[in-house]
Amino acid sequence: MAEPKTKYDRQLRIWGDQGQAALEKASICLLNCGPTGSETLKNLVLGGVGSITVIDGSRVEIEDLGNNFMLDESSVGQSKAKCVCAFLQELNDAVKAKFVEESPEALIETNPSFFSQFTLVVATQAQYVLSMIENMQKGARSYDKGKILTLRVVSFLLDLHQGSFESMGRFELVEASLLRLDRICRQANIMLICARSYGLTGLVRISLKEHTVVESKPDHFLDDLRLNNPWPELKRFAESIDLNTTDPVVHKHIPYVVVLVKIADDWAQAHSGRFPSSREEKRAFKELIKSKMIALDEDNYKEAVEASFKISAPQGISSSLHQIINDHSVEVDSTSSDFWVMVGALKEFIANEGNGEAPLEGSIPDMTSSTECYVNLQKIYQAKAEADFLAVEQRVRSILKRIGREPNSISKASIKNFCRNARKITVCRYRPIEEEFNSPSLPEMQKYLNDEDCRWLPIAIGFYILLRAVDRFAANYNRFPGIFDGELDEDIPRLKATAQAILNDLGCNGSTLMEDLTNDMCRYGGAELHAVAAFVGGVASQEAIKLITKQFVPMTGTFIFNGIDQKSQLLIL
Amino acid sequence: MAGSLTTSSGDGGNRWRDLDRLLTRPGNIVGPTFDPSPELRSELQQYVRVLVVGAGGLGCELLKDLALSGFVNLEVIDMDRIEVSNLNRQFLFRLQDVGKPKAEVAAKRVMERVKGVNIVPHFCRIEDKDLDFYNKFNIIALGLDSVEARSYINAVACTFLEYNSEDKPDEDSMKPMVDGGTEGFKGHARVIMPGVTPCFECTIWLFPPQVKFPLCTLAETPRTAAHCIEYAHLIKWDEVHGGKPFDADDPEHMQWVYSEAAKRAELFGIPGVTYSFTQGVVKNIIPAIASTNAIISAACTLEALKIASGCSKTMTNYLTYNGLEGLHTKVTEFVRDKDCLVCGPGTLLELDPSTTLQKFIELVGDHPKLQLSKASVTHRGKNLYMQAPPVLEEMTRSNLNLPLYELMDKVPKDVVHVAGTVNKDDKKTSALRKLRVVFKGIDGVTDMDTANGA
Numbered sequence A: 001m002a003e004p005k006t007k008y009d010r011q012l013r014i015w016g017d018q019g020q021a022a023l024e025k026a027s028i029c030l031l032n033c034g035p036t037g038s039e040t041l042k043n044l045v046l047g048g049v050g051s052i053t054v055i056d057g058s059r060v061e062i063e064d065l066g067n068n069f070m071l072d073e074s075s076v077g078q079s080k081a082k083c084v085c086a087f088l089q090e091l092n093d094a095v096k097a098k099f100v101e102e103s104p105e106a107l108i109e110t111n112p113s114f115f116s117q118f119t120l121v122v123a124t125q126a127q128y129v130l131s132m133i134e135n136m137q138k139g140a141r142s143y144d145k146g147k148i149l150t151l152r153v154v155s156f157l158l159d160l161h162q163g164s165f166e167s168m169g170r171f172e173l174v175e176a177s178l179l180r181l182d183r184i185c186r187q188a189n190i191m192l193i194c195a196r197s198y199g200l201t202g203l204v205r206i207s208l209k210e211h212t213v214v215e216s217k218p219d220h221f222l223d224d225l226r227l228n229n230p231w232p233e234l235k236r237f238a239e240s241i242d243l244n245t246t247d248p249v250v251h252k253h254i255p256y257v258v259v260l261v262k263i264a265d266d267w268a269q270a271h272s273g274r275f276p277s278s279r280e281e282k283r284a285f286k287e288l289i290k291s292k293m294i295a296l297d298e299d300n301y302k303e304a305v306e307a308s309f310k311i312s313a314p315q316g317i318s319s320s321l322h323q324i325i326n327d328h329s330v331e332v333d334s335t336s337s338d339f340w341v342m343v344g345a346l347k348e349f350i351a352n353e354g355n356g357e358a359p360l361e362g363s364i365p366d367m368t369s370s371t372e373c374y375v376n377l378q379k380i381y382q383a384k385a386e387a388d389f390l391a392v393e394q395r396v397r398s399i400l401k402r403i404g405r406e407p408n409s410i411s412k413a414s415i416k417n418f419c420r421n422a423r424k425i426t427v428c429r430y431r432p433i434e435e436e437f438n439s440p441s442l443p444e445m446q447k448y449l450n451d452e453d454c455r456w457l458p459i460a461i462g463f464y465i466l467l468r469a470v471d472r473f474a475a476n477y478n479r480f481p482g483i484f485d486g487e488l489d490e491d492i493p494r495l496k497a498t499a500q501a502i503l504n505d506l507g508c509n510g511s512t513l514m515e516d517l518t519n520d521m522c523r524y525g526g527a528e529l530h531a532v533a534a535f536v537g538g539v540a541s542q543e544a545i546k547l548i549t550k551q552f553v554p555m556t557g558t559f560i561f562n563g564i565d566q567k568s569q570l571l572i573l
Numbered sequence B: 001m002a003g004s005l006t007t008s009s010g011d012g013g014n015r016w017r018d019l020d021r022l023l024t025r026p027g028n029i030v031g032p033t034f035d036p037s038p039e040l041r042s043e044l045q046q047y048v049r050v051l052v053v054g055a056g057g058l059g060c061e062l063l064k065d066l067a068l069s070g071f072v073n074l075e076v077i078d079m080d081r082i083e084v085s086n087l088n089r090q091f092l093f094r095l096q097d098v099g100k101p102k103a104e105v106a107a108k109r110v111m112e113r114v115k116g117v118n119i120v121p122h123f124c125r126i127e128d129k130d131l132d133f134y135n136k137f138n139i140i141a142l143g144l145d146s147v148e149a150r151s152y153i154n155a156v157a158c159t160f161l162e163y164n165s166e167d168k169p170d171e172d173s174m175k176p177m178v179d180g181g182t183e184g185f186k187g188h189a190r191v192i193m194p195g196v197t198p199c200f201e202c203t204i205w206l207f208p209p210q211v212k213f214p215l216c217t218l219a220e221t222p223r224t225a226a227h228c229i230e231y232a233h234l235i236k237w238d239e240v241h242g243g244k245p246f247d248a249d250d251p252e253h254m255q256w257v258y259s260e261a262a263k264r265a266e267l268f269g270i271p272g273v274t275y276s277f278t279q280g281v282v283k284n285i286i287p288a289i290a291s292t293n294a295i296i297s298a299a300c301t302l303e304a305l306k307i308a309s310g311c312s313k314t315m316t317n318y319l320t321y322n323g324l325e326g327l328h329t330k331v332t333e334f335v336r337d338k339d340c341l342v343c344g345p346g347t348l349l350e351l352d353p354s355t356t357l358q359k360f361i362e363l364v365g366d367h368p369k370l371q372l373s374k375a376s377v378t379h380r381g382k383n384l385y386m387q388a389p390p391v392l393e394e395m396t397r398s399n400l401n402l403p404l405y406e407l408m409d410k411v412p413k414d415v416v417h418v419a420g421t422v423n424k425d426d427k428k429t430s431a432l433r434k435l436r437v438v439f440k441g442i443d444g445v446t447d448m449d450t451a452n453g454a
């Protein structure tokens, strides 16, 4: 076995030991191991998740070899779950790889508690959903005797030589299974990711009640220098430094933070206590900074001019943080998560010790400075961050006591980490799949459908509607549109009518889908292309990692892959 | 490759059923040359040759994706050997492969699993191959992590581009590229149609040179852990080891830099120097994960399939991907730089017919736009002068005193390729340039379009 530190070095630099530990504790369940599912798991196994369980009841057919790298000639006729699992195990011996040779639909129906052992379930190639009632009414009428519809694209027709009554029962189960699975997972607090590839499109959707993130690690986030609202110790430190020193070496090594605090203080004294706010004032302020330069090569003053906008930034917390501290979950009780307990403490802190501000982050970016001055400045920031943390900690302890929990049940390290990231905490919530299916946000739908300036929005929403339409089509015709070359021409108007009916049902009157797109959807004939599956599986595994490590921000909404011009889109429905 | 072109196996199944749906049926949102038919896949398999440059995180994915997208004739070039730290994403390699050439293992693994595909590995530097090697491919897929290597391959692909008398690029001479790049949760995928969409050099500003710390900061006012590490690496190492080159792959060297950096940090009260961070700074390690590589390679492969078959409209022309906060993708249509030295019609040089090859090489070195030193010169695939290897140098040395006009078989005007080195950001890099040479006072020159020359 390789030294994990070395093997995982390139990813440890992204999510650290904590993130890796969370991955190594996670158990993942995959439903259906076609290319989309296999590629999803491949990326997770490489990253070193604790265990995987592959669930698939089908056998490998020749067609599977054309799009699934985990299978080869020797797999044909064997259990697909077993073959995929064996290949995945080869990739990383630190992962426990298991398989269950059973159809996911049957498992969902007969053994729902099976899923509660997992951290996260990835359901692939499940048809998006049809409601039970719809399926009973429409599916039953047009149903061929002895034939049932399964969820898999590959073997969509199966002759069971059974009576129509029995197959009707199975049909119901199949159609409702994703909705059932969503309910099962929500009840047991298991995270669910749906991933699907279909021709040149695909879909990824996360489903769970709530996901809270402390370490959201955004790409660009303004540093927390508090120049718009300097606290007394920072001001005192600035006062101890003489901007008018005649030593040119000292002058060009005063950190810009000190330069700005001092000049802003001068400005405020001349402007009845206010910092520059209008465009005119901001320009005058920059001129004031420049006027203090004593040489042309003073990088610290150049940095001060560039950062001068930080003086005028609005005080207080961001609107998104405001929303979180006013969320209903902040009324904590003994059932609340650690996250919400800490948000409760944060809210109190902002209203009291914080004077409207979140705890200080405590780190400063590199800036032109002498070593000594920089290190001392860093200490000023660290001291304030430590004081803020202690105040929050005290509030966390007293809240825990109030709600009947052990006051030390949240570690110092967790609270410290929370304080360091307090400005960036994130809460993601997901509607149940059934809810989105029955009543997607109408204004959003209309917005996407009617966006005339932007051709790519209609493609994404078009694919979304069409993915639902092919499922309804399948319920009516027992197969996806365009499966047979001979019926391609008839299937196009049928699919078009189905898609239009869905739009009408949802109340999107007057919206017509692009004809070209409907035509191409028929052309795909339910094909699962490897490159599309690799893209969709890549996205699904990325989101799984974000959910498991509780780092970075997972996507909210439904991701629609657009393989035509690569203008993929997240739809908030 | 017997068997690679058969569509069905013994039991009547069609391995390529799903792919064939896209290739055999007419569509509405397709490429202008799309000619759907059951034969399209066979043509793809028979005639299309794809070169994958790089067998790392992207290269492994690209080989797999291309092999499962119907491509049969693949080659891969990579000079690296497998390391343990590759295993978190380069899924074609196992622990027991550590130390073996990436290209060879990657080719073998994909051929083992995808029957009928043929992958030729090349365990060497991209500069070791001549133009004829690159010219045999229809599409080049780039899975690289260096700006220099991208720039080089881009220049190679662009040398094949010919312009007609109206200065329009000739489609048959175009060598399309798909290029991917990743860093952590972020990445890009692009399509380069030389002469039509911007080449790598047209948009070189997308890859700004890395900012280096000023030496005076390292020596006099260190403030961060990185400053301490770079001091040990760039200043202290030379002071102490005088002349002995630093080798980042030698653990003893790295350990020395780390302990020196730690001492310095301690002295100044600077936190954050660890061994892992030292490695990251010194080797400029870019974090990398399996999922982003999978996503970017898949996008590149899909575009390669579209270029080869026309089965769908293509992406125009640059996809940026960011999975850090939610998921953001953006496609930008960049435009060509009209004056690009690499993908344009070529730099015009008007010469006296008596100009010797030696003089020509000097001119190329002094030319304000080219500044190409140590140039090797080829004309229509013929080596006129080669700086290396020594055997070729010796063979071609006698040409130096001959007039270029005679060496070019007395054609009045033609394209000449020169390869050499240029100084970029204080670094010597390999470069390849296309020159349009015109001999003054020779018949047939009057109709030469000199308006675009530079």
Ligand SMILES: [Zn+2]
Residues within 6 Å of the ligand: B198, B199, B200, B201, B202, B203, B337, B340, B341, B342, B343, B344
């Ligand atoms: Zn160019």
